[in-house]
Amino acid sequence: MIKKRVFIVDEHLSSRQNGVGTYMQCLLDCMKGLDVEVNFLSFNSEEKDFSFYEREGCTYYCFPICNGGRMLESGELCWPILRMYVPDNKYNVFFVNHSPCVAFLKSLRKVYKRSRIVFTIHDQGWTAPLMGDRNRLREVISKSYPCKKRYETELFCKRYFKQERQMYNIADDVICLSENTKNLLLDIYKVSAEKIHLIPNGYPETCQCLFTTRQQLRKELGIEQNERVLLFVGRTVKAKGIDDLLIAFENLWKQDDRLRLVIAGEVFRLNNFAKLTPYSASHITYTGLIPKEQLQKWYQVSDIGILPSYSEQCSYTGMEMMANGLLIVTTDGNGLTDMFHPDYNALVAPIGQNLSENLEQILCFALSLEDDKRTSICHNAKELLRMRYSLSGMREKYRKLLNNESIYSAI
Numbered sequence: 001m002i003k004k005r006v007f008i009v010d011e012h013l014s015s016r017q018n019g020v021g022t023y024m025q026c027l028l029d030c031m032k033g034l035d036v037e038v039n040f041l042s043f044n045s046e047e048k049d050f051s052f053y054e055r056e057g058c059t060y061y062c063f064p065i066c067n068g069g070r071m072l073e074s075g076e077l078c079w080p081i082l083r084m085y086v087p088d089n090k091y092n093v094f095f096v097n098h099s100p101c102v103a104f105l106k107s108l109r110k111v112y113k114r115s116r117i118v119f120t121i122h123d124q125g126w127t128a129p130l131m132g133d134r135n136r137l138r139e140v141i142s143k144s145y146p147c148k149k150r151y152e153t154e155l156f157c158k159r160y161f162k163q164e165r166q167m168y169n170i171a172d173d174v175i176c177l178s179e180n181t182k183n184l185l186l187d188i189y190k191v192s193a194e195k196i197h198l199i200p201n202g203y204p205e206t207c208q209c210l211f212t213t214r215q216q217l218r219k220e221l222g223i224e225q226n227e228r229v230l231l232f233v234g235r236t237v238k239a240k241g242i243d244d245l246l247i248a249f250e251n252l253w254k255q256d257d258r259l260r261l262v263i264a265g266e267v268f269r270l271n272n273f274a275k276l277t278p279y280s281a282s283h284i285t286y287t288g289l290i291p292k293e294q295l296q297k298w299y300q301v302s303d304i305g306i307l308p309s310y311s312e313q314c315s316y317t318g319m320e321m322m323a324n325g326l327l328i329v330t331t332d333g334n335g336l337t338d339m340f341h342p343d344y345n346a347l348v349a350p351i352g353q354n355l356s357e358n359l360e361q362i363l364c365f366a367l368s369l370e371d372d373k374r375t376s377i378c379h380n381a382k383e384l385l386r387m388r389y390s391l392s393g394m395r396e397k398y399r400k401l402l403n404n405e406s407i408y409s410a411i
Helices: 019-032 075-083 102-111 134-142 149-170 179-187 214-220 242-255 270-276 292-301 316-323 355-367 371-388 391-402
Strands: 005-011 037-045 051-055 058-064 092-096 116-120 173-176 196-198 228-233 259-264 284-288 304-307 327-331 347-349
Touching: 005 019, 019 037, 019 391, 058 075, 075 102, 092 102, 102 116, 102 149, 116 149, 134 149, 173 179, 179 196, 214 292, 228 242, 228 292, 228 316, 242 259, 242 270, 242 355, 259 292, 284 292, 304 316, 304 355, 316 327, 316 371, 327 355, 327 371, 347 355
Parallel strands: 005 037, 005 092, 037 058, 092 116, 116 173, 173 196, 228 259, 228 304, 259 284, 304 327, 327 347
Antiparallel strands: 051 058
């Protein structure tokens, strides 16, 4: 029997800095555990010329930076080059993960007519501009707007929505990471149910603990013995809830000056953040982008992990917090309700009319939570991670996808 040939498309520069990069490594690990030939297509790689090599059972095809790094506009150039080395046939399966990519998919389909194209949704264009509000999305796509600056958000979302529908139409299969997005695909995007595959991210089943004690790490990182550490990990953009978190922390710190907030991720608007925290600024640590090993230290010294997003698909940050036994405070934002359940594996702040006030209340409750309740919630989080978001479970769903078996199961 001829093996399937899997081709994983990656954009090297961006994947080093976001959750898609973590997903790529997990996807590679999944594929290496299946009876398939694994190939990795690295666009905007650090190579000066197109090259390919084999390593650890995988063939890597490296495309150098071209067209100013605009990978998704370079398909007409790159796919014919790959075609010189990889023939088109029905056993090829291309996994594409970046958006918006209508032209990229069209050019791939043009060169590889017989091959199978799978598109994975890591985010959608409306989630950040509309702050994860699905009802607002329905309203926007159902109306017409004049081309005026006051409607630029609505016009952007309508254009992006149209592109997404084109992308899902070109692909043979569409992978979503959450039940929420699956329902949106069926109800709003009108994607055929046969095309949709619900495959949540999988988390590597490895121990994350360092050998250094928590007390030693706190001393190394400059944390005082009596400080209680709240940890945010991610991009510091409004849709991630960072502004609301800072407002909430400012008020909390006024009540308890033993608190420290750690922001792990690239900072884009430091001056704006400083204005939100005039009194507590000296108790906020901005680490910037840091290696995984350094981030792991912060996980181990923290008391509470905060995921205040308005929208997530299937958060690796949330999984890391669960794996490290942190008490998690999150929201009922788009996609997050699939992953976190109030008082079971997290404490959940409703977005409502004022997320910062709701976050403040839930964080105040979290800081005073009884030890047995805290232990129970953290234990449930670890169990849910093991049962629902295992790498082995992710691998099995991809095996079924590649073999055209039904993979849907309620989660």
